[in-house]
Amino acid sequence: MATARQLDQSTTSLYEQDFFAWTKNQTEALRTRQVSVVDWVNLLEEVESMGASQRRELESRLTILLMHLMKWAWQPEKRITSWKLTIQGQRRELARLIKQSPSLKAFIPEVLNELWQDAREDAEIETGMPIQTFPKSCSWDTDEQILNKTWWPE
Numbered sequence: 001m002a003t004a005r006q007l008d009q010s011t012t013s014l015y016e017q018d019f020f021a022w023t024k025n026q027t028e029a030l031r032t033r034q035v036s037v038v039d040w041v042n043l044l045e046e047v048e049s050m051g052a053s054q055r056r057e058l059e060s061r062l063t064i065l066l067m068h069l070m071k072w073a074w075q076p077e078k079r080i081t082s083w084k085l086t087i088q089g090q091r092r093e094l095a096r097l098i099k100q101s102p103s104l105k106a107f108i109p110e111v112l113n114e115l116w117q118d119a120r121e122d123a124e125i126e127t128g129m130p131i132q133t134f135p136k137s138c139s140w141d142t143d144e145q146i147l148n149k150t151w152w153p154e
Helices: 011-017 020-031 042-074 081-100 103-127 142-146
Strands: none
Touching: 011 020, 042 081, 042 103, 042 142, 081 103, 103 142
């Protein structure tokens, strides 16, 4: 077991020089309840960063899903297996992410319009179709359609 002196080796410096060692140091400090050794500033920053990272993953996966659903809906003659695999894969990963962090699901309605706009721009590039081809707002229901592995826009 590490001593308080070992844990207190300039945690800020350790954070900047060796992140992995810093995480071990901070884990031990928390485990042994040595609050005076905890690098509170950086620890709080890292915890916030973890939440932001999950949010970015949700946004990225949802944008990719929306863009592929647009292609599926507006280019039925060009449907290929890889589109279907991408749609299924993104739905599966979104379901896992939401299962791990259920509160992320409530975040979707807040960002859906912005992500829809990103997906429209991506679909325009991918399909070569004018952006006006795709509606300005999403009319699909998040739960019943977008995230539902059995729903396909026809």
